[in-house]
Amino acid sequence: MALSDKLDLVNPSEIRKLFDLAAGMKDVISLGIGEPDFDTPAHIKEYAKEGLDKGLTHYGPNVGLPELREAIAEKLKKQNGIEADPNSEIMVLVGANQAFLMxxxxxxxxGEEVLIPSPMFVSYAPAVILAGGKPVEVPTYEDNEFRINVDDLKKHVSEKTRALIINSPNNPTGAVLTKKDLEEIADFANEHDLMIISDEVYEHFIYDGAKHYSIAALDGMFGRTITVNGFSKTFAMTGWRLGFVVAPSWVIEKMVKFQMYNATCPVTFIQYAAAKALRDERSWKAVEEMRKEYERRRNLVWKRLNEMGLPTVEPKGAFYIFPRIKDTGLSSKEFSELMLMEAKVAVVPGSAFGRAGEGYIRISYATAYEKLEEAMNRMEKVLKEKKLI
Structure with a gap:
């Protein structure tokens, strides 16, 4: 099948469609797109300016600047317990989103199948389709905090299954996989000879004493794991478009070929800034400040949603919360449209994240505390007026 035919099978993001509609309205509080409302720390911006002044405005290596790959290798060893060769097992990308298709x-x-726990990030299934595969949704459940269960994976694996995508902390549910979860997933992957793509872009935003674990750090798992990460969420650098992957050398070698004929290389002076940022303690202090504020916001939104009659699992990570709205009698799309038109609050229908997302909505609490309070007041008012709670 030609790529043009595959593109016809991929639908535009439901998130973007909703927010294109919201953009034309006044006084809308957006709780939709997952973007930190914090500015990039000042010292990182200064590093970018420094890179410009040094003349780093030319092409860089397809695989990424050596100094950034070395800084990433140091970070992986220190924070994730992953030993990776910066020369052959790390690649820098134009944002982490590139990693899935590449x-x-x-x-x-x-025709090979890829298992994807659902609800799932909107890019996963389209990436599988564009790569020539078939996405297979594996439902996760509220009563297990939306963490994937290996018993459910076993129900969906087949002779055609080639890979599994995991995401912890999770977008859209905020679920965080435990070490035991990952050990069971690793055993499952070994038993069925599967590659694992592990999306860890929210690794630093975890609450309630939960801990992030990288599956590639488990014994024997590096050789079958592609770890995806980036700078957009960690350092509030969404518009800088910089991500990275860690994988066996044969994967990196092929991905570099893709990059040669795609984006060529990430922006050079931005890579310089990121390398400096990774080694600067001010960066990690800023991350912790963001994490604490996200936790404060999460506590507010979780409390208010449950009080207004929308049962909600308390997320352990990321900056999303996934309340159940099926008891209102509305579909997730109907609920989202009602909130936008009547409450002037933009939320995302759970159906945008796969079949298992229906009956829920996603709220991003990456916005100011005062706006979150106002949004909760507006939502509760409309729900009471419509007698939906």
Whole structure:
């Protein structure tokens, strides 16, 4: 099947459609797009300016600047327990989103299946389709805090299954996989000879004493794991478009070929700034300040949602919360449209994140505390007026 045919199978993001509508309205509080409302720390911006002054405005290596790959290797060893060779097992990307299609393209054959726990990030299934595969949704459940269960994976694995995508902390549910969860997933992957793509872009935003673990750090798992991460969420650098992958050398080698004929290389002076930022303690202090504020916001939103009659699992990570709205009698799309038109609050229908997302909505609490308070007041008012709670 030609790529043009595959593009016809991929629908535009439901998130973007909703927010295109919201953009034309006044006084809307947006709780939708997952973007930190914090500015990039000042010292990182200064590093970018320094890079410009040094003349780092030319092409860089397809795989990324050596100094950034070395800084990433240091970070991985210190924070994740992953030993990776910066020369052959780390690649820098134009944002982490590139990683899904590019990594799948290195091994997936036409018609092979990829297991994806659902609700899921909106890019996963389209990336599988564009790479020639078939996405297979594996439902997760509220009563297990939306953490994937290996018993459910076993129900969906087949002879065609080639890979599994995991995301912890999770977008859209905020679920965080435990070490035991990951050990069971690792055993499952080994038993069925699966590649794992592990999306860890929210690794630093975790609450209530939970801990982030990287599956690639488990014994024997580096060789079958592609770890995806980036700078957008960690350092509030969404518009800088900089991500990275850690994977076996054969995967990186093929991904570099893809990059040669795609984006060529990430922006050079931005890579310089990121390398400096990773080694600057001020960066990690800023991350912790953001994490504490996200936790404060989460506590507010979780409390208010449950009080207004929308049962909600308390998320352990990321900056999303996934309340159940099915008891209102509305579909997730109807509920989201009602909130936008009547409450002037933009939320995302759970159906945008796969079949298992229906009956829920996603709220991003990456916005100011005062705006979150006002949004909760507006939502509760409309729900009471419509007698939906």
């Amino acid at each position: 990594s799948l393209a290195t091994f997936l054959k036409d």
